[in-house]
Amino acid sequence: MTSLTDDPATVLASGIDITPEQYGVGARFTLSAYDSDYVRIILGALGGVDASGLATETNDISTFVTGSEQRVAQYLRDVIAATAASGAHVSVAILLSRGCPGELQCALPAGVSALGAAPVTLASTGIRASAHWSLYPLLDAGAPSGSATPADHMTPIYSAIEQAKVEGVYSGSDHFATRLDGDLASVLETVANAWIAVGATVQHVATHVTLSINSPSHSG
């Protein structure tokens, strides 16, 4: 596992002294290259990208990365772009999570509840990505923990879909998922910024997106 730096940029911009790692900000993703040379392609991509400000850990199923939302999103963009540069058909299953650190509980430091963060900004890649995206605001039943907590879990999902339309990457609602198409950076921005926006009022928010790049279906 690479180590997290002491870069002050890794402290959440919340006025509360808690790092992204303490708040459980991060991603777990599985890169798939549909190519017999996949070991070289995937390990080359994972090894060749700037991981400063991040902690990463790769095993036989997936790669875990934690750090600020901006750095996590940049890292995903860079690793995926490097994999796609091979020309192979690539799919990527990504899970982003905030607000539930630890492996068996969502325990935060005392006094900390839902925390927002600045939206991420990613430079374009020139790589076209298609995606199926699902957003999960993980509310608890009983009284809302704060006045800003949404009453039901679907309201923030509808808002995120409307925002994806504004951002130009929305291309339809399929069963269980919203379809996004656009530059890899734009798709990741929309997904990450919806996750961050819901996180301002819901402590534990997860989102899953499966990306498809260089599909032979896209060249038709």
Add this chain to the structure above:
Amino acid sequence: MTSLTDDPATVLASGIDITPEQYGVGARFTLSAYDSDYVRIILGALGGVDASGLATETNDISTFVTGSEQRVAQYLRDVIAATAASGAHVSVAILLSRGCPGELQCALPAGVSALGAAPVTLASTGIRASAHWSLYPLLDAGAPSGSATPADHMTPIYSAIEQAKVEGVYSGSDHFATRLDGDLASVLETVANAWIAVGATVQHVATHVTLSINSPSHSG
């Protein structure tokens, strides 16, 4: 899209006349074969498996399948086993969802709320699978909709993890996901039965699992 049959087995065993499709029971999954011959491998697997009692739709990102929990789980086992039989390293990103049909709302027929279903049973495959698994009980804030509704979203997750230990496939908790190892059928059973069990008291439940099969890391 293949058509759903009128097989009475597709009606939920709930005493309420609602089909799995009406209740939004189904899966969306992306099969990845890390092999330059992936088109033949994946289309062969998707085309060679019994899809009776199910409706399926495949596009450039993923395949959607709806039907009873048992048939959906069997279909996933069979498609994944057929893909793995190629010998290629395979990963599969699976989303299972219940209780939120429709593409933009969780509208159920009048009088229907959380509905249980019988656990699935799958014959073993002889194929070893490793998985990262996440379970999302999608509660709403405010008063619980029924006395059986859990007070917080983590309690059913802990229960599911304990059950995975009983079932012998649990092999650790990683960030954002629980690791499962075992026969492909056993892993899918644990995932599907946790999803079904939580669904007895929570209307909308999604679960995501990423499977890895034939990994070169596993032969070491």
